Amino acid sequence: MQRRRCRRVLGAALAGRGLPYAALGGFLAAALVQAGCAILVERFAFDAGAAARRRLRGDAMARLLAAGPAMLRGAHSGALAAVVIDRIEAVDGLFARWLPAAVVAFVVPVAVAAVALALDPIAGLILIGAGLLVPAAMALSGLGAAAAARGQFAAMARLQTRFLDRVSGIATIVLAGRAEAEAQALARAADELRRRTMRVLRVAFLSSAGLDCAAAIALIAIAVRYGGQYAAGTLASLPVALFMVLATPQFFAPLRAFAAAYQERMHAIAAAEALVDLPALPPETPPLEVRTVSAHGITIDFRDVSLSWDATRGKALDGVTFRIPAGQVVILAGPSGSGKTSIIEILLGFVRPDAGRVTFNGADIATLVPQALARLTAWVGQRPVLFAASIAENIRFAKPEASDDEVETAAEAARVVDFAILLPQGLDTVIGEGGYGLSGGQAQRIAIARAFLKDAPILLLDEPTAHLDPVTEADVLDSLKRLCLGRTTLLASHATAAHAFSARRVDLRGGRVVGTRGTA
Amino acid sequence: MTALRRIFGLWRGRWLALGFGLLVSLAALLVATAMMTLSGAMVVSTGAMVAAPPLMRLLGPARVVLRYFERLATHDAMFRALADVRVWFFRGLARGAAGGIGYRRSADLLARLVNDVDALDGVYLRILIPLAHAAILLPVLLWQIGRGNILLALVAAALFAVAAFYLPYRAALVARSAGMRLGITISALRVAVFDTLHGLREVRAFAAEGRMLALIQSREAALFAAQHEVSGRAAVAQAGALLCGQAMMLAVIVTVSFDPAIAVAAFLAVAAFEPIAGLARAGVLAGHAAASAERVIAAAETPGAGPDPATPVTLPRGSALRFEGVQFRWQADRPDVFDGMTLDVPSGSRVALLGPSGSGKSTLAALALRLAAPQSGRILLGGTDIATLAAGDLRQRITYLSQATHLFDDTIRANLLLARPEAAEEDLWAALEAARIADTVHSLPDGLETWVGEAGARFSGGQGRRLALARTLLSAAPILILDEPCAGLDADTERAFLQTLNETAVGRTVILIAHRLTGVERFDRIWRLSEGRAAAAAG
Incomplete structure (x- = not known):
């Protein structure tokens, strides 16, 4: 609107009618309105984009959390994080810019063309004709854009995952003297990203060039038309001619924004494809009464359970059957790779068996919602993940509402205090990602402290003392024996830990139960 | 700006x-x-x-x-x-x-x-x-x-x-x-x-x-x-x-x-x-x-510990390691880990370092690799103070299996080759064999091309540990420092590995860091770390 008004002012001024103050005032007002509108559009666009990103990110995280840890066998957590962060940020253009640009790209050129048609039909037709070239150019270039953008995202995800993985193990690389080789590999990955990005941009710029071309054709055609009239002395109105030349860039400006937004849209759609690939949310489990498994005295029963993580690698568990009576300890023994961890991951609900049934007090654990299952179990894993935070905060992760006293008691029972006392800030000493600053045994004791703090009826211990020295191990086993009292406990171990418990023992070989010893 | x-x-x-x-x-x-x-x-x-x-x-x-x-x-x-x-x-x-x-x-x-x-x-x-x-x-x-x-x-x-x-x-x-x-x-x-x-x-x-x-x-x-x-x-x-x-x-x-x-x-x-x-x-x-x-x-630009000297000395020929009156603490407000520790590891010898956690076993490896520098005392490689060597040169001589050794999200082959990029196929299998994991890798449909997953997620803890061990054994460095190589391994595998170690690493210096011995290892020297010093233990 305001554009039309400023052209009118220009027309009036050029017609030499003196200074039309009203028109000038109108021009100023229109300019201010235009600036204000631009600010508002940006604000609304941001809000729309942010709302969309918030929704998409919440949805993606919900799906990843619902799919659970089994996913980490197939995908690097860094690649998944790249989806949640970068791809969703890239979708912003679709909501923040594509929709507004699409509207403006239609309204403004139509308004300019209408005025042009009224003033000089031929020039108006030139504008419209050139304008129609734009969608054609965009459609042509848009075909390749999505495919190229897909390749670019894949290259970016690879670069990120590679970097994250290499940084996690950077000490291993440096000590092996391979830092320079890795830098070269990173350079190659970065170069591949550049080539893929340029492939996207070559197509995107082609559509810009198409626009430039259409704009140049229109400008030249209009200039030649009026130039010819001027030379022949048939130019009807100089202001109209001036208006046409000045209006041409205005006609194309929104189309230019539209083309840019169109590219962003293709980019965003390619980005969104990875979101579709995320695991679907499982259907809500109907509220069954089995979910209220009595919190005391849980009997665990495995009946003909089979599981394979990867079809080509055969079965991790093959018809496993055993039983842990309520409040008792069962030791799971067997060489590494025999399926001990798979059994524990089933009990934690990380993965569901392919066949067979696992029950708590007769209720199939498949009917338990993950939160209910998590409430029932405490777990000490082989490779506990420690976060970059203080030791106390890492222990408290098991039970955020725990008091300082409870945390300290757990730390004492797991012999965390033994080493923490030597640290400058005790339990408040900050450790690095992955337990930097601690030895393997110390990290393991923090995981044990988490289990103490959690205080759940089922205790799942996966090689809990693998990294401990004999003296510490004996101390921790003492504490664990106390922790086991009255809890249903599964202890996976091939080490001396197993001998400390006089418990029933299930021997595993290659995913099968090959023997049971002791009394239940 | x-x-x-x-x-x-x-x-x-x-x-x-x-x-x-x-x-x-x-x-x-x-x-x-x-x-x-x-x-x-x-x-x-x-x-x-x-x-x-x-x-x-x-x-x-x-x-x-x-x-x-x-x-x-x-x-x-x-x-x-x-x-x-x-x-x-x-x-x-x-x-x-x-x-x-x-x-x-x-x-x-x-x-x-x-x-x-x-x-x-x-x-x-x-x-x-x-x-x-x-x-x-x-x-x-x-x-x-x-x-x-x-x-x-x-x-x-x-x-x-x-x-x-x-x-x-x-x-x-x-x-x-x-x-x-x-x-x-x-x-x-x-x-x-x-x-x-x-x-x-x-x-x-x-x-x-x-x-x-x-x-x-x-x-x-x-x-x-x-x-x-x-x-x-x-x-x-x-x-x-x-x-x-x-x-x-x-x-x-x-x-x-x-x-x-x-x-x-x-x-x-x-x-x-x-x-x-x-x-x-x-x-x-x-x-x-x-x-x-x-x-x-x-x-x-975050500096690491022990920057290279301005004009590093060329690597000495010998690979004997000697710690001489080493005093070290990680941070000023932490207690001394070593206080006047002296330790000799002759070239080609087999040494066990025992001690409870916190006694400085891993710190000793960090000092040898110059991940940290002692506050006083010297560490000599072949008679040359390692502080005068380029860190990259020093680390060519020593390969280190730490408790935090990382498995990369790549194939088994790529993970092994990190230690020796030019290694031949049979070297890879020999290392896997020594680490007692060759049979497992053989049974995989993709063999050496199997993807190990994030930090070895596609393998069990013990299998991942053995892959890391194989990588360390593949390295051509004359000094091997193995920090708890058998943590997470079952007793039979541990025994078998230690027996292989007796035979395979002949001519190389082996420093085994452990909480305890199983009895099958053959060592020239056993040191016990306690109270900031190394003492010879019977064995």
């Missing part, structure tokens, strides 16, 4: 590509300006009429082609320069990270590599190039309009300067803190998401989903707040530039109404404002770019 200057220093190697991009962009600018001026001249002046149409037919296609190549050339040059920054960043990180990334977070380092380096692309594309355009257009504007009307020329130049220089400068100042927050908040969000996904087992087992989601959402909200402020400031700056353009137009119109002959000024004004239209908005990003440059440089 100094950080940005450092980044420009890194781009020196790319000045040809960057300069070429700038030149093409200037050519495109000149053609576009000439075209707009000519179009105006064709309408309002008879003089240009004869020459103009053929010239226009030339300029039109030239403009389209030049614009296309400008975009290609500037972007390509920029991406090359950014790739250089990324590689420089990794090299810097590696220099200071022989002992790991320490208290830094990998997701934050990733944010610096990805988001902060990306933020630097605006410096060239959206700031430097348009500024160069503005610097050229300003005198053109003054001269072309000044020939007709000096007053209008001054007003136009002033408005142009405000839009091209003052507004971006103001915008950069005002948005500085928000720009800094952009980098920090996206990094914080990345850390929260990565912690949640990397720790998915813990999150699920401790029912922490809700907590972690809430943390992610609050960090996302902080990111959105920073983005919102930047976007708002950018919109205001942009609106200011727009008003400058319209004010210029108004001044032109008013002047033209008195003096129609200078109507060509209107065209020039329109043409001149187009290339600088984005500068005010880009000014907002300048603060972000400067903060990003600082974050990139800070992470790449």
